[in-house]
Amino acid sequence: MTADRRPGNPGDGPRPHSIRPVRKADRFGRILELLSQGGSVAVGDLSAELGVSEATIRRDLRALDEQRLLERAYGGAVSQGTAYELPVRYRAGHARAEKKRIARAALERVGDGEVVALTGGTTTTEVGRQLVHRSGLSVVTNALNIAAELAVRPNLKLIVTGGVARSASYELVGPLAESTLHGINIDVAFVGVDGIDRDAGLTTQNETEAATNRVLIERSRRVIVVADASKLGRVVFASICPVSAVTELLTEADADPAQVEKLRAAGLTVTTV
Amino acid sequence: MTADRRPGNPGDGPRPHSIRPVRKADRFGRILELLSQGGSVAVGDLSAELGVSEATIRRDLRALDEQRLLERAYGGAVSQGTAYELPVRYRAGHARAEKKRIARAALERVGDGEVVALTGGTTTTEVGRQLVHRSGLSVVTNALNIAAELAVRPNLKLIVTGGVARSASYELVGPLAESTLHGINIDVAFVGVDGIDRDAGLTTQNETEAATNRVLIERSRRVIVVADASKLGRVVFASICPVSAVTELLTEADADPAQVEKLRAAGLTVTTV
DNA sequence: TCAGGAATGCTCGATTCTGCGCGGTTCCGG
DNA sequence: CCGGAACCGCGCAGAATCGAGCATTCCTGA
DSSP states (O other), X not given: OOSOOOOOOTTOSOOOTTSOOOHHHHXXXXXXXXXXXXXXXXXXXXXXXXXXXXXXXXXXXXXXXXTTSSEEETTEEEOSSSOXXXXXXXXXXXXXXXXHHHHHHHHTTOOTTOEEEEOSSHHHHHHHHHHTTSSSOEEEEOBHHHHHHHTTOTTSEEEEOOEEEOTTTOBEESHHHHHHHTTOOEEEEEEEOSEEETTTEEEESOHHHHHHHHHHHHTEEEEEEEOOGGGBTOOOSEEEEXXXXXXXXXXXXXXXXXXXXXXXXXXXXXXXX | OOSOOOOSOSSOSSOSSOOOOOOHHHHHHHHHHHHHHHSEEEHHHHHHXXXXXXXXXXXXXXXXXXXXXXXXXXXXXEOTTOOXXXXXXXXSTTHHHHHHHHHXXXXXXXXXXXXXXXXXXXXXXXXXXXXXXXXXXXXXXXXXXXXXXXXXXXXXXXXXXXXXXXXXXXXXXXXXXXXXXXXXXXXXXXXXXXXXXXXXXXXXXXXXXXHHHHHXXXXXXXXXXXXXXXXXXXXXXXXXXOGGGOSEEEEOTTSOHHHHHHHHHTTOEEEEO
């Protein structure tokens, strides 16, 4: 099977066939992603999945092991830390057209010179990327990945909350984050959630994250939830706040009409883009 | 030959198709757009896509890398924040080996389970990279770049101070940062400075940064300054604290002996590596 | 019209990545 | 306890990629 070095097998990864990924740099991300999903990976499987020889996979695993990003095991590797829930990881590189549309709509809700807050999440990250096209804004965030992206932009003021970093979501949470937020007044907050439901309100996987997001919402005059269609009607572990605390919901055009109607009936403004 | 001012080659170029080359200003935007779609881009594909040579693409990528808008990788580039250290920075040049030696010496000054603080700076960033080889540590930092690198490490606890981000140095500073630090007790702080002098003490270019670093030092039981040889005897604008507040100075072996002697005479422990 | 600077393409030696084979090590069933 | 099979690390060689220097082309302003 040495001849077939193409990764494109029927039914394998969701490869956008427009641009070929950078071989080595991309493999590292894929390996870590697969690892966070399954908890362990095998050399043979990675070789088949990524279309490179097993020798190369071993070299990759050794490099990642030296960086303490995984732990080498006979025949493959196992995940290093114990904490893994949702591999939010960088797969946001998919920057789907939907999220971008939502982000652009979000931009229209921001007035000149306002103080904007962003929680963690792939959709809010996209909102952050769009914000760089505006000037004179202040951006408050507890998401490290958003902060890192916006730090280089001199045209907006970036305020980062303190706190303990959660490696799964890149969010800064905990009492330190909340006390930072207490000294801040926010005009409009864009909130990413794992679920929004008429009765259960906004929910997310982690209870500490929920508490921090709750404080952020309390400090904001307007609260806009950005969520793709899969989040509507969904309820997960930790409760953030009821929908009555939300000003508006921005979601995709192909969201379930029944769910949209339920939320509207509860008095929430729902906009689909 | 005034009539034939046609400099362009109508079609004799070695180009496969009649693609109009994309000029420089547009290329940057296109590259970043493709990067945001796929998470990574290859030099060869960009060359074909934009109708310019690979050499030009490499020059573009280097420029974008210097602006921190992407990260260069072998064979192409990946979007910022997703690189895993391995592609060694050539930006730091030869100085990196020196910084690495200092960082390794710094590692020996950290006990198991201690709370370590890092201010901003290239040397402290290198210390942060070395810290991942230890487990059970807590790391406090006000440097966004360090936080972003350590956020993916599950083997240590990362605490980020709040504050306003300075785009020049990636540091979080201001009253928010200082109030975050007031709730924290630090075992050992590694401090990067722009100058250290027997009489003027520790100095840095920005006064807000100096104030924040001063608070961080006050909260630390041990204070270790990490600085390359060029910083010794140097005095810049903003004062952080006197040398009496410092536990130890870690610097290069080829530091000016006269400066080292002056600092030692003032009672400071100076170690060269 | 002309000159100079910026941008681009090309060549070349050096570096990095990758696949393959070899010998040693680890795992597993009997 | 033992033998086969799978797995590992290492070194080598070919291929891909890189950075730098130089020639050519394009652009701008005097």
